[in-house]
Amino acid sequence: MSGAAELVVGLVILVGLIGIVVPVLPGVILIFGAITVWAVFTGGTAAWVAFGIATAVLVATGVVKYTWPGRRMQVAGVPNRSIVVGGLTGLVGFFVVPVVGLFAGFVAGTYAAEWCRLRRPGLAWTSSWHATKAVGLSILVELFGGLVATAVWLTALTQT
Template sequence: MGVWQLLLVGLVMALGLVGAVVPGVPGRWLVWAALLWWSLAERTGVAWVLLVAATVLLLVDQVVVWLLPSEGGRGGGMTRRIAPWAGFGAVAGFLLLPVVGAVPGFVGGVYVAERRRLGGHGRAAAATRAVMREGGTGALVELLACLLVAAAWLVVVVKG
């Protein structure tokens, strides 16, 4: 697979990561489609194992999101105002403290967005809890699964 095609696959995965936190965009399916594209082009054992593992992870992720108690449904608490902050926080946390750092980063991003909107700590903390109850947790679970798939793909591509 050429460099340009790898960049396009990475771009589709990045779009999927954005879609994981933006309501109405099929994030996990964009990440999976990019991985499928890469696997079909590579045709190696590692590519197929990664595709199967990612498929299982993303299916389990979808079931978990469906089973989460949510007052507002998937993405109900995530607005277009909060999504960039939450996504940036999760990615930064994921990079600083691999895997587990995405959780406090996501919640911290939601808090920062609400703090900017509401001004005070108490009201921002209450709004953050409300966002997480109303669908933010589902967005976090989906983003974490997509980050794991994208990171695994990136490690395989870099290691060659």
């Protein structure tokens, strides 16, 4: 694979990492796709081993991303319905106030859902805060997986 093509793969991976933090683009899919294209066109043992390791890391962190924060929210008593409402209002917020509206909309939507459920502002805020921390944890886990996959790719890139 040429240096320019590898640069494009690296840029797609960078966009994927940004897409994890600012969930506008499917970050993990972009990272996985870029590493897959690189492995196919580069070939060789190092490329395919890197592809296998990156895939395993992305899948593992994908599983942890949904199970670990979900368990924490379940222990805190936050129902899935509140998270769905928060996600939908976050999506609307993203289009009303780009990027920042996503986070503000999520918090506001989760709080509103919890306020309707609990009828006590203090408890609703505590529950919303647990949900917000869980979503942040989910993003960090996914970012960790993306960064490890990127490091694996960079290491293999120097070997080919």
